[in-house]
Amino acid sequence: MQQKTHQITVPTHGRKLYDITAEVTGWAKSSGIKTGMMTLYIQHTSASLLINENYDHDVLVDMEAFFNRLVPDGDPLFIHTVEGPDDMPAHVRTALTQTHLSIPLLDGQAALGQWQGVFLYEHRHIAGKRRVLLHLIGE
């Protein structure tokens, strides 16, 4: 049994879903591990992780439309507005999605379903650099 760790940095330029599937699955494949468990962990509270459909780009547009309506920027409900009208909505959106993802590794590959992609969901409108830790255990 062995472990591998890795870190990726995702440059973001405003609120949207960034496809990190190729980078994540590429690292898993290059690890040499055949069977195991990969875990992704994002070290932020205003950006999150999500597995969703990566075939039709409209899904990403609709996903953002939904979250934008559910957690509107500048909602007078919020008192934590230090960094602007998208500050607290970014924390709520993070709470409603994922800070970590676990994906099995089978036959030396991340066992994503046919239509699944791995996304980093940037919830702030500003540009940033987001850190995602990757961990793999197996043999």
Next chain:
Amino acid sequence: MQQKTHQITVPTHGRKLYDITAEVTGWAKSSGIKTGMMTLYIQHTSASLLINENYDHDVLVDMEAFFNRLVPDGDPLFIHTVEGPDDMPAHVRTALTQTHLSIPLLDGQAALGQWQGVFLYEHRHIAGKRRVLLHLIGE
């Protein structure tokens, strides 16, 4: 330290929560591993996983009522309607629940709480076959 992997197929016949507790905990028990971590992973983007109360069936009815109101079918907000009015809502519901679950194994058993059950949440109205990968590491 050792690993075990398994795959289960859950036949679904419309939108609802399907109890897979017995199948999942039975596999864990039969693995021979005493202490470890079990991870479930669903390879779909319009069905998800959820741990919730499995004692009173009304909880499942109410859970569906809530999600149905929060993410209504046929919402004019959505442009991704290729597979019908429940297509995009299924992706959103998946994003709001879980694609993977991790459950510790203690004393040779999945350490679920007294009232916890493991469910596959089918979000489409059509029938289908859903694949869930199981992974167990421990000793």
Next chain:
Amino acid sequence: MQQKTHQITVPTHGRKLYDITAEVTGWAKSSGIKTGMMTLYIQHTSASLLINENYDHDVLVDMEAFFNRLVPDGDPLFIHTVEGPDDMPAHVRTALTQTHLSIPLLDGQAALGQWQGVFLYEHRHIAGKRRVLLHLIGE
């Protein structure tokens, strides 16, 4: 490769986010494991786990304000009201947040981001004792 397990009990006194960061990271540090994966698992269906900002207390106030509006107590939509108007909302809030969290361990420490804290989210108004299982694998 080795495993460690632990259990913590969090006394709660009503609905709010309880910061368990110090207890969780302290245990990870004391384990002697340098690189690995820690998983937290809560054995309840009306309390959950959440990683979010732990710097400005207003974030916790706003988070609760959001969930209180999204899943109101006493909602006539719900039929499962056995334990009161906060019973079913507690199950829904649990479904929308996390029953388990995975956090990598690097250099002998839980690799939380700078502003991340680990919280137990009590969704009931009554007092209780909540069990969280901790599992660590690594070397």
